[in-house]
Structure formats: C-alpha cells, structure tokens
Amino acid sequence: MQFRNLKLVDYVVYGRGSFNQLNEILAPHRKANAPMIFLVDHFFEGKALPNRVPLQGNDKIIFVDVTYEPKTTQVDKLAQELKEEFGTISGVIGIGGGSAMDLAKAVGLMMNNPGSSADYQGWDLVKCAGVYKAGIPTLSGTGAEVSRTTVLTGPTRKLGMNSDFTPFNQVVLDPELCKDAPVNQRFYTGMDCYIHCIESLTGTFLNEFSKSYGEKALQLCREVFLSNEDWNETSDDKLMMASYAGGMSIAYSQVGVAHAVSYGLSYLLGTKHGIGNCIVMNHLEEYYPEGVAEFKQMVEKNHIDIPQGICKGLTEEQFDTMMNVSLGMKPLWENALGKNWESIMTREKLRALYGKL
Numbered sequence: 606m607q608f609r610n611l612k613l614v615d616y617v618v619y620g621r622g623s624f625n626q627l628n629e630i631l632a633p634h635r636k637a638n639a640p641m642i643f644l645v646d647h648f649f650e651g652k653a654l655p656n657r658v659p660l661q662g663n664d665k666i667i668f669v670d671v672t673y674e675p676k677t678t679q680v681d682k683l684a685q686e687l688k689e690e691f692g693t694i695s696g697v698i699g700i701g702g703g704s705a706m707d708l709a710k711a712v713g714l715m716m717n718n719p720g721s722s723a724d725y726q727g728w729d730l731v732k733c734a735g736v737y738k739a740g741i742p743t744l745s746g747t748g749a750e751v752s753r754t755t756v757l758t759g760p761t762r763k764l765g766m767n768s769d770f771t772p773f774n775q776v777v778l779d780p781e782l783c784k785d786a787p788v789n790q791r792f793y794t795g796m797d798c799y800i801h802c803i804e805s806l807t808g809t810f811l812n813e814f815s816k817s818y819g820e821k822a823l824q825l826c827r828e829v830f831l832s833n834e835d836w837n838e839t840s841d842d843k844l845m846m847a848s849y850a851g852g853m854s855i856a857y858s859q860v861g862v863a864h865a866v867s868y869g870l871s872y873l874l875g876t877k878h879g880i881g882n883c884i885v886m887n888h889l890e891e892y893y894p895e896g897v898a899e900f901k902q903m904v905e906k907n908h909i910d911i912p913q914g915i916c917k918g919l920t921e922e923q924f925d926t927m928m929n930v931s932l933g934m935k936p937l938w939e940n941a942l943g944k945n946w947e948s949i950m951t952r953e954k955l956r957a958l959y960g961k962l
Contacts, residue, residue: 609857611753611856611857612753612769612772613751613772613856614740614750614751614772614773614774614775614776615772615773615774615775616630616774616775616776617775617776617778617849618630618775618776618777618778619778619779619845619846620778620779621779621780621781621838621842622779622781623777623778623779624657624741624777624779624781624782625657626777627658627659627698627741627777628659628661630739630775630777631659631695631696631698631739634695634696634737634774635661635695636693636695638662638663639691639693639694639695640662640663640664640665640691640694640695641661641664641694641695641696641697641698642664642665642667642687642694642696642697642698642712643655643658643660643664643665643666643667643698643700644667644669644683644697644698644699644700644701644705644708644709644712645658645666645667645668645669645700645701645705646668646669646671646700646701646702646704646705646743647668647669647670647671647672648671648701648743649668649700649701649743650668652785654700654743654782655668658700663691667683669683669701669704669705669708671701671702671704671705671708673758673875673877674704674707674756674757674758674763674871674875674877674878675704675707675708675711675755675756675757675758676757676758676759677721677722677723677726677757677758677759677760679708680708680711680712680715680722680757681715681721681722681723683708683712684712684715684716684722687712687716688716693716694716694736695736695737696713696736696737696738696739696774697709697712697713697716697735697736697737697738697739698738698739698740698741699738699739699740699741700741700743701741701742701743701744702742702743702744702747702749702790702794703742703744703746703747703748703749703756703794703797703878703879704878705743706740706741706742706747706749706750706773707749707755707756707757708755709738709739709740709773710735710738710740710749710755710766710771710772710773711755711757711766713735713736713737713738714731714735714755714766714768714770714771715735716735716736717733717734717735717736718731718732718733718735722757722759722766723757723759723760723761725766725768726757726759726762726764726765726766727764727766727767728767728768729767729768729769730766730768731766731768731770731771733770734770735770737774737775738773738774738775739773739774739775739776739777740773740775740776740777741776741777741779741782742776742778742782742783742845742848743782743783743786744783744786744790744791744794745780745783745791745794745795745798745841745844745845745847745848746793746794746795746796746797746798746799746844746847746848746851746879747794747797747798747848747852747878747879748797748798748801748848748849748851748852748853748855749852750773750776750778750848750849750852751772751773751776751849751852751853751856752771752772752852752855752856753767753768753769753771753772753856754766754767754771755771756878758871758872762872762930762933763868763869763871763872763930764868764933764934778845778846778849780838780841780842780844780845781841783841783844783845784838784841788836788907789909790879791836791844792830792907792909793877793879793880793882793883793909794879795826795829795830795844795847796879796882796883796886796900796903797878797879797882798822798826798844798847798848798851799823799826799830799851799900799903800860800863800864800882800883800886800896800900801819801822801851801852801854801855801860802819802820802822802823802826802851802854803823803861803863803893803896803900804855804859804860804861804862804863804864804893804940804941805819805851805854805855805858805859805860805861806819806820806823806854807861807893807896807941808858808859808860808861808940808941809939809940809941809942809943809944810858810859810939810940811858812857812858814857815854815855815856815857815858816854818850818851818853818854819850819851819854819855819858821847821850822846822847822848822850822851822854825843825844825846825847825850826844826847826851827899828843829843829844829847830903830906830907831899831902831903831906858940859936859937859939859940860937860940861892861893861937861938861940861941862885862889862892862893862937862938862941862942862950863882863885863886863889863893864882864934864937865931865932865934865937865938865941866885866931866955866958866959866962867881867882867884867885868881868930868931868934869926869927869928869929869930869931869959870884870885870915870916870927870962872926872927872930873919873923873926873927873930874915876915880912883900883904883909883911884911884912884913884915884962885958885962886900887900887901887904887911888958888961888962892941892942914962915962916959916960916961916962924956924959924960927959928952928955928956928959931955932950932952932955938950
C-alpha cells in the first residue's frame with residue numbers, strides 16, 4: 606500500500622488580533638525590490654481592513670472580484686500582469702474567503718511555472734515551487750486555508766491544482782476578521798465545512814487521521830449552527846477552527862457526492878461553491894440520510910432559504926456538460942460509493958439528481 610506523504614501549511618498563527626502581527630510575519634520573506642502582493646476580496650473595497658494591511662515599498666493591494674469562483678483565465682491574467690509590472694515578487698497574500706485564498710495560491714504558483722494554470726488542473730502536475738504564499742481567511746468553512754488544492758474553473762473542467770507546492774507557507778487565523786460576514790454567506794460557507802465532515806466521515810477512504818479532525822469539526826459545526834445562542838464572538842472562534850479541522854479531515858481522505866455534483870453546477874451556472882453544496886445536499890437523503898436530516902434542521906434553525914429549481918429549463922446538452930464535469934471527479938465518487946461507483950452512479954441516475962436541483 607502506498608501511503609500519502611502529506612504536505613501541510615508551514616506556519617499557523619491563531620487568535621483574535623493576530624492579523625496585527627502580519628508585518629513581522631512577512632518581514633523575513635521580503636526580497637530586495639520585490640513587493641508583497643495582497644489579493645483582497647473586493648467585498649472589503651472602501652472598508653477598514655485594507656487600511657490595516659502593512660504595505661511597504663512597492664507592495665500592492667489588488668482587489669479581486671470573487672463574484673464568481675476563480676477561473677484559470679483570471680489567474681493567468683493576474684500572474685502575467687505582475688510579471689510585466691514587477692518581474693519578480695516576494696510573495697502573494699490572499700485575504701478573503703475561499704475564492705480569494707485559492708486565487709492567491711494559484712497566482713503564487715504561476716509566478717514560477719510556465720504556461721497556463723489550466724495545464725496544472727489535476728493531481729501532482731505542478732513541478733516548481735511558487736513564490737511565498739500566505740492565506741488569511743475572513744470567512745470560515747471552505748478549508749482553503751489548509752488544503753493542497755486551489756479549485757479553478759478552466760476551459761473544459763472545474764478542477765484544482767492539487768500538488769505539494771500548493772499549500773500556503775503561512776496561515777493567519779484571526780476570528781475578528783469574520784465579524785462583518787453577511788449572515789447568508791457565513792451559513793453557506795459554514796455548511797461547506799459541515800458537508801466536508803459528513804462526506805469524509807461516511808466515506809470509504811476514512812481513517813483515524815481524517816476521523817479525528819472530522820469528528821471535532823462536526824462537533825464545532827453542531828455547536829455553532831444548532832445552538833440556541835445568538836451569533837457571537839465564540840461562534841466565529843469555533844467556526845474558524847471547524848474550518849481548519851474540516852480541511853485537515855479531507856486532506857487525508859476525500860469529499861463525496863455533494864461536492865462532485867456541485868462542481869457541475871459551478872462549471873455550467875457559476876454557482877458559488879458553498880451555495881452549490883447546500884442546493885445538492887438538500888436532495889441527498891439516499892447517500893447521507895442522517896447528515897441531510899441534520900443539515901435541514903440547521904437550515905430551518907438559521908432561517909436560510911436554499912435556492913430551488915436552478916436547473917429548470919436547461920437543455921440536455923447542458924445537463925451533459927454538468928454530468929461530464931461531475932463524473933470526472935473520480936476520487937470523490939470512489940470515496941462516497943466505493944470502487945464500483947460507476948455501476949451505482951450511472952448517467953441516468955445523475956441526470957435524475959440534477960433534474961431535482
């Protein structure tokens with residue numbers, strides 16, 4: 606048996622106010638005349654957070670539009686513009702939700718790897734280390750801060766740049782940064798974490814490493830989303846650690862049906878990852894009966910409306926496109942359904958499932 610030699614984030618700082626240490630954290634990684642580039646979620650444009658970024662010399666803040674999830678074209682354009690403007694840079698720091706952090710990881714890699722980021726969509730295709738990369742989440746749930754992938758929509762598929770060169774060199778986990786998150790967005794992203802846990806803990810790839818992190822993340826999600834207390838600082842603290850632990854859980858296992866199906870929605874319709882997972886999870890009683898029942902309880906308790914009927918009116922060609930993207934996620938299906946997954950999740954069955962969404 607071949608065991609995976611897991612590459613983790615090099616350094617993690619956690620705690621309220623830890624963002625204030627960013628200047629000293631970055632100092633040893635600065636190179637002469639090479640700026641630090643801060644990719645900041647456009648949600649924060651005109652708000653207080655960018656004013657706290659410790660700019661030095663020719664450092665630059667770029668507000669990144671994450672209305673839609675990152676595309677390979679967006680990554681390539683950013684990397685090319687930075688090469689043309691600066692030649693070389695000291696590092697890329699992603700500040701925002703999963704999309705901003707994924708962009709930072711991808712751009713960091715493409716500063717030192719030739720071609721297009723689309724060339725590296727898959728497993729272990731990246732050959733050179735990128736520049737220094739730091740991730741600073743302002744939303745909790747995606748696990749992007751700890752994962753070895755950066756999920757991108759390319760010309761033919763939605764797939765990550767999965768490699769040992771992808772994880773951040775540094776993560777700053779400061780729950781204070783999550784305090785202004787919109788309620789719906791916070792829920793959808795938090796449910797990404799919850800669904801990670803359900804898929805990991807019920808999957809065929811489960812092992813004690815994944816189980817240890819997954820069970821803790823699941824416990825924290827339950828405390829946050831089924832609690833009778835109003836949202837408070839402790840909720841943000843718990844959800845930030847649930848996100849970290851949930852990301853660690855799938856690092857040594859895999860996700861499952863909800864993620865595999867939502868990738869198709871995202872590729873064709875541009876559905877955001879967290880919302881897409883919720884839309885799909887709503888219809889997966891056959892695969893995760895207990896998880897779906899609890900998920901619906903969380904939806905009701907937090908007064909969230911999950912979109913319905915988003916596949917209404919699609920052509921068969923469009924359904925085929927979604928199914929092709931989804932069925933291409935082989936490790937996810939194998940984790941969910943076992944080695945014989947193709948005989949269980951037939952195209953007809955998947956088509957029926959998409960028809961319900």
